[in-house]
Amino acid sequence: MKKSDIKNFSSERSSSAKKQTNSSKSGERQVSGKALVETFDLHNSPGHLLRRCHSRARAIFDDLIGRETGLSKQQVALMVTISHTPAATHAQLSEETGFDRNTLADTIDRLISKGLAVRERSVRDARAYEIRLTEQGQLQLEDLIPLSFEVQRKIVEPLPEASRQHFIECLQILAGISESESPAVAADMTTSTAVGSAPIDARKVPRVMKEIKPALTPKKRNDGMRK
Numbered sequence: 001m002k003k004s005d006i007k008n009f010s011s012e013r014s015s016s017a018k019k020q021t022n023s024s025k026s027g028e029r030q031v032s033g034k035a036l037v038e039t040f041d042l043h044n045s046p047g048h049l050l051r052r053c054h055s056r057a058r059a060i061f062d063d064l065i066g067r068e069t070g071l072s073k074q075q076v077a078l079m080v081t082i083s084h085t086p087a088a089t090h091a092q093l094s095e096e097t098g099f100d101r102n103t104l105a106d107t108i109d110r111l112i113s114k115g116l117a118v119r120e121r122s123v124r125d126a127r128a129y130e131i132r133l134t135e136q137g138q139l140q141l142e143d144l145i146p147l148s149f150e151v152q153r154k155i156v157e158p159l160p161e162a163s164r165q166h167f168i169e170c171l172q173i174l175a176g177i178s179e180s181e182s183p184a185v186a187a188d189m190t191t192s193t194a195v196g197s198a199p200i201d202a203r204k205v206p207r208v209m210k211e212i213k214p215a216l217t218p219k220k221r222n223d224g225m226r227k
């Protein structure tokens with residue numbers, strides 16, 4: 001046998017062996033992938049469960065607040081944050097809320113267009129802007145807070161009461177929020193007595209909103225006091 005024939009034969013054997021190895025690996029991957037698909041349980045998937053919980057929380061918010069006021073969850077959350085940190089900059093608000101830059105800018109613009117917030121050049125840093133609630137924004141937030149507490153209570157209502165605070169603590173861990181970031185004095189957001197009263201009857205929500213709706217329309221207040 002010629003040397004060239006020997007080389008060709010050796011090369012063919014090597015190529016065939018590689019094909020068999022690759023084929024074997026591909027088969028293993030297919031078997032492994034199929035087995036994983038069959039055992040993947042959406043009902044035990046954290047990502048899927050969080051998405052469903054988010055959809056449920058959004059529906060509760062819309063039923064109690066969103067549809068009546070035209071405000072989104074993000075807008076209310078930002079109003080609370082601004083109220084807690086007056087004259088906060090964009091960077092501070094982004095850190096506190098977890099909103100990305102584009103979401104934050106859009107939410108601020110919407111609050112400003114509704115007359116609920118103002119953007120002013122910072123006196124501490126000429127390169128930065130500070131965000132404040134207007135008087136109307138603060139009054140509207142104060143009127144909505146009881147319903148906001150009710151939204152939080154309804155979100156965790158299916159859980160045993162003894163498990164609710166632990167659930168909140170687990171969410172804080174997942175969100176990367178430390179205890180030091182929570183207010184020193186914080187209301188229990190998970191019980192029926194969170195705001196010192198019984199839960200709001202969902203059937204009475206239209207009446208409740210009718211009572212506070214005058215505060216949702218910007219108007220001049222001569223004495224600066226709520227009427």
